Amino acid sequence: MSYDSSATRARLLTAAYDEFVRVGFAGARVDRIATAASANKQAIYAYFGSKEALFDAVLADRLRVLADVVPFTPDDLAAYSGALFDALTADPGLQRLTQWKMLERPEASDQEREAHLSKAAAVAERYGVGVPVAMDAMMIALAAAQSWNMTASVIRDPLAGDPGKRIAGHRAAIVAAVAAATTALLEGPGADGRE
Structure with a gap:
């Protein structure tokens, strides 16, 4: 053998x-x-x-899988956030792993920094803004997608009503909030050339 x-x-x-x-x-x-x-x-x-x-x-292995499942879309951060939310809802273990990482090892690895910077650069190029502004917009989309865990106990509470409707409602709220926030950052007054 x-x-x-x-x-x-x-x-x-x-x-x-x-x-x-x-x-x-x-x-x-x-x-x-x-x-x-x-x-x-x-x-x-x-x-x-x-x-x-x-x-x-x-962490790198699971984030690679997530990136394959949810390709990054700099043109539509709201849709990207919704797709991430869907993937994390389908795989609560990954959500939990990233939370453990934030709690116990909050420093970003070189690989994480590079991934975030390359995504922010793509957003900056698409919208004609500085990388710091693009990074802010991208972080809003990522944080909103991960908010699933914050409401999971309420969503799954049998007294809170139909969990499927609660999850769909939460997802819709995330997408709307990310659309509003990122539009204000990336396309709003003063967005041109902001650093």
């Missing part, structure tokens, strides 16, 4: 994702991850170097 290192790495990423979603970075244990992946602890260090690097790899 031959050894497949890519399969071991994939199992480690899946097991680590489950562990980080469940207990966060601080609560995660490499021995539990290794056991769940049918690997040994040394494999984690061999493939990733550290628990921190494993967390970064899991």
